[in-house]
Amino acid sequence: MSSHREAPEISKDPVADSTDLYAFVSPDRSDTVTIIANYIPLEGPAAGPNFYEFGDDVLYEIHVDNNGDGMADLTYQFSFRSETTIPSTFLYNVGPIESLGSKYWNRRQLYSVTRVPRGGKAEVLARDLPCPPCNIGPLSTPNYAGLASSAVHGIAGGRRVFAGQRADAFYVDLGAIFDLGDLRPIANLHATFGLPALSAAPGVNTTQNLNVHSIAIQVPITDISLGGAKPTNTAAAQSSVGIWTTASRRKARVLTGTGGSGTETGPYVQVSRLGNPLFNEVLVPLAQKDRWNASIPANDSAYANGVAHPELASLLNVLYPGAFPNLAAYSKPRADLEAILLTGIPAGVVSSSFSTLTGTTQADMLRLNLAIPPATSPNPLGVVGGDIAGFPNGRRVMDDVVTIELHAIAGATIPLVDPTFTPDKAIADVSDGLSGAGLTFLNAFPYLGTPYSGYAVGPE
């Protein structure tokens, strides 16, 4: 998945496990940028009596690099604390929750937001902002959409924040892909290791009807841009910023044996990181994934070989013999993937007026050109679909990043940097067979759809 359970250790720590990162110029407020960091993968909506919540013991951060060195020039920090207001009951709520101040709501979370400029003084932007409850069902959380919208908070400096449960917008046929690279639509071409042949079939969305917990912030473009200026030159490197999210835990934790989480002390240490979707999941070897999670983008040249020579591209030739002859014969480093994922795309590659380049430092960051306005008719295939306001220029909630990245790894983007290469015809069929049909989004902040309720969604 994008980053839902991408590394061995962090997959055992879901509240600190980032799943997806989105960053885009806000379609309804084009002078602002929206950044959304999702955590807690694969939330089943029926989770009572203890519904999902952020970790009180986790420091969640969104970082912005605006000078291309792979280091954070600006960080937004989010810290949570939980309250149990009716200690005598075993229930999450003892009546309908119709407002964020409901007396029937037993277990709630509040959070603070802090802005930390590089080398500057941290500024607390807000304290004790309430999260919405999880979406339970028609008796516990009637009018959930309205209730959740009341948890969109305007804070200092024209910023908005939201932290709480959302429907997962990421879709992928995880069950097939990690069954030795089976892409159901072309399963009939799979080598199957001598086992009985598979039949082509439509994709199955593994994240269907599942939720995540989102941390969303909308800020003026000038809050994150280099020098606080509003970029206007879509071809200039100074117009693009790099964005990533991290989660950190305190270094020392001692369980007291008296219930609860014990005591924690010492500095925070990073345990989770996410920039581009699927980077750690697909391009970093399993044995290095948790180390990657603990490192910073500025050090990502250590992982560049996995980008220049992606294992998945080699596997395509093995798993689908004869389907990718041109890709099989291509031995040069994948400069297309290095540009897309590690440095940004220079002007002149896609067009003379388009760039996501941030510099020469190889760093996995979600790069967003702040000078490019939002699209009026977004194409989920983003830049490869002719829509330069979409991935890999940032990432919008509807972008089909699995298809885009599968096509790129299969060679579709090589001609951008090497016109001598002809993509294999089979690329057109490289897909997990999903299009995001059925997903719904909000047309305003925080954009991600209303989470599925436990009452409405049951086992299939």
Add this chain to the structure above:
Amino acid sequence: MESVSRRKFFKQAGAVATVAGTMAVVPLGLASTIAGAATTHDEALTPKEQLRGNEDLVAHVKNARTGEIALFIGHREITIRDRKLAAQLVRATR
């Protein structure tokens, strides 16, 4: 991480051993208290030196042979090297 003087550390080490609610993390997963080590430091903490009410100090003996000990307090990590103290802590677990 920050370094700390030997004298300052001995005061803090006294806190490890004597202040209620303080825990030490030692190798091999041993989790027993180290009350026995308290007898090796007679100099009590002054009121100003005491840990604050809910403040925890955790010591991690990273290498008993070299005496490398990491101290975690508040949002800080302080590394010291004191073979004698490390030996005392290890002996307290025996």
